[in-house]
Amino acid sequence: MKVPFLDLKIQYQTLKKEVQAVVNDVFENTAFVGGKQVSLFEQNFANYCNTKYCLGLNSGTDALKFALLALGIKEGDEVITVANTFIATTEVISQIGAKIVFVDIDEKTYNIDVSKIREKITSKTKAIIPVHLYGQCADMDEILKIAKEFNLSVIEDASQAHGAKYKTLRAGSMGDISAFSFYPGKNLGAYGDGGAIVSNNKKLIDYSLMLRNHGQKEKYYHEIEGYNSRLDTVQAGILDIKLKYLDSWNSNRRKIAHYYNELLKNTEIITPFEPEFSEAVYHLYIVRLKNRDEVKKKLLEKGIETGLHYPLPLHLQNAYKHLNYVEGSLPITEKVSKEILSLPIYPELTLEQVEYVVKELKAIIYA
């Protein structure tokens, strides 16, 4: 049996007719930028997230950057986040001239350790970016409480958490402004690059609207310098189709994750922990084990692809040498990075495939 880490082909087959109709529509109209598809998707995604506004952009990375810029974060400011994330979360901080401040993670949830945020706050701290890693929300009540106490902004990086819930609230609806990515492999993925910000704050959205289109309010009249970061019409059309299925896909992911949990019970493998407050959408399914690299190699020999999210924490990357973090400065982040293994998960993965993965995994570990 072959178990790919991710298979987008099966899903495309089920969507082919609808997708081809929308692609055809956009192409026949030859209106490739802007248009009704974009505003319709923005409205529907804002509704889905339970926020007032959504603005489509060309990537999750730009969504994070625009969130920072709209909040007025600038050179010399400090932004608190984690090191066990994709570099997009942090590169935008440096690129606008602000300073990245890393906080260690909770060993059970792999999200920011809220008990360690306060000690990193200085007079320069302006914002916290909690990352809802692997599709599970960070402990937002605590984060919002700290933010209020120190007058900080909160930007949710919800790039892996479309549809996830914290208590009854959707990911993206709790911070001042939130970023989503629609990279093809995400829970809600376009057929190309895409991203969005959502917020209840009209000022932040209006400013981002200008940034998205070269700082224009009116064509060829530029209030500020901006960017070209529009969401393609065809991608918006495709995302709008896929949004209708997101809840059922997420529910499949949860079923798969819970089945993995059940089959891995009473083994030495550490399975994901979902706190009381969380309804995770399992963008990724992460286990922890000893001899991770060897197990990964042996699984591949059995036709099972796995991933590492992420093999080297950001504070130890060459790109961040100048920040002067040494090994041991984020002990939990570092420890976890050596033990994690991402098992295959996507909505169309079958229970038989899950059983095969676990059978082979157990055979390797208890050989």
Ligand SMILES: *Cc1c(COP(=O)(O)O)cnc(C)c1O
């Ligand atoms: C995917 C991802 C991003 C970046 O999104 P792009 O659309 O690829 O720019 C940012 N943060 C996290 C946590 C992600 O997983």
